[in-house]
Amino acid sequence: MAILQEVASAVEKVSVDEAYMDLSDQFAHLDDPDAALTEAVPIARQIKARIASERNLTASIGIGSNKFLAKLGSDLQKPDGLTLIPEHSKVAFLRPLALRTIPGVGPVTAKTLEERGLLTIGDLQDSGVELAEIVGSWALRLKALSIGEDDRELDLSDERKSISSETTFLEDTDDRGALRAALRELAADLADTLHKHEAGARTVHVKVRYSDFTTVTRQIRLEEPLSESRDIYRMACFLLARDKLVRRPLRLIGVGASTLIPQHTVRQLRLPL
DNA sequence: TCTGGGGTCCTAGGACCC
DNA sequence: TCTGGGGTCCTAGGACCC
Numbered sequence: 001m002a003i004l005q006e007v008a009s010a011v012e013k014v015s016v017d018e019a020y021m022d023l024s025d026q027f028a029h030l031d032d033p034d035a036a037l038t039e040a041v042p043i044a045r046q047i048k049a050r051i052a053s054e055r056n057l058t059a060s061i062g063i064g065s066n067k068f069l070a071k072l073g074s075d076l077q078k079p080d081g082l083t084l085i086p087e088h089s090k091v092a093f094l095r096p097l098a099l100r101t102i103p104g105v106g107p108v109t110a111k112t113l114e115e116r117g118l119l120t121i122g123d124l125q126d127s128g129v130e131l132a133e134i135v136g137s138w139a140l141r142l143k144a145l146s147i148g149e150d151d152r153e154l155d156l157s158d159e160r161k162s163i164s165s166e167t168t169f170l171e172d173t174d175d176r177g178a179l180r181a182a183l184r185e186l187a188a189d190l191a192d193t194l195h196k197h198e199a200g201a202r203t204v205h206v207k208v209r210y211s212d213f214t215t216v217t218r219q220i221r222l223e224e225p226l227s228e229s230r231d232i233y234r235m236a237c238f239l240l241a242r243d244k245l246v247r248r249p250l251r252l253i254g255v256g257a258s259t260l261i262p263q264h265t266v267r268q269l270r271l272p273l
Numbered sequence: 274t275c276t277g278g279g280g281t282c283c284t285a286g287g288a289c290c291c
Numbered sequence: 292t293c294t295g296g297g298g299t300c301c302t303a304g305g306a307c308c309c
């Protein structure tokens with residue numbers, strides 16, 4: 001990420017190992033979009049070389065006129081790839097690709113689309129099918145993606161919306177002592193992250209998973225934000241007890257926090273008693 | 274393909290308000 | 292007291308991503 005920051009001012013960090021860079025202002029003088037994309041190739045090579053020499057890692061880069069095409073390109077030749085998707089031929093380029101290659105189309109959506117006879121991005125381009133019935137509010141955007149259009153801006157904000165911590169047991173358990181101990185640890189972990197982000201949580205949630213993999217969550221919205229480990233632990237216990245979630249052995253237990261409120265207060269210290 | 278851990282976004286229903 | 296229309300907030304679950 002540090003290397004990327006040196007190359008472009010606009011870097012959107014998507015995850016620990018993925019980011020978007022907007023280089024368009026460096027090529028604003030070119031009126032042919034494909035000329036601009038081509039100019040970006042040496043920069044991409046340079047980034048890959050620096051990551052290789054300074055970090056000893058490979059990286060895959062996609063170059064395109066928008067986030068969707070760039071992401072697609074980066075996925076195409078995975079380890080150590082560099083793929084440019086030309087602007088003038090993007091529609092034809094996309095045609096043969098499977099729908100699953102579109103970020104956001106997962107197993108479920110792919111299956112529903114397949115049942116309507118849609119297998120490739122080309123099928124989507126040609127289709128007159130009422131997409132809204134399948135993908136709801138995403139229909140218009142999906143149709144646009146199929147012809148390589150995507151007007152999303154880079155999201156430069158780095159605000160966390162939720163924080164959570166969970167653990168899977170070696171063996172399913174309903175032992176109250178063991179569960180309490182696990183929960184206390186998770187709550188401490190959560191409080192730690194909360195303090196790092198200087199945030200308090202107005203929503204606390206618990207998550208449990210049973211032997212058959214069914215997963216249940218319960219959450220509660222508070223008037224005042226919480227940030228201390230003990231308070232989070234207590235709320236989690238309350239939720240578990242209120243809805244009697246531990247009547248069967250658990251395979252997983254977790255706690256989480258959302259509706260994060262900035263809190264620049266100093267952590268409350270405990271008196272050594 | 275299933276499983277782990279950490280996230281985001283969307284949907285749908287219910288409570289509540291004017 | 293019941294019914295209309297519009298809106299917000301909260302909750303639970305699901306799809307998806309890395």
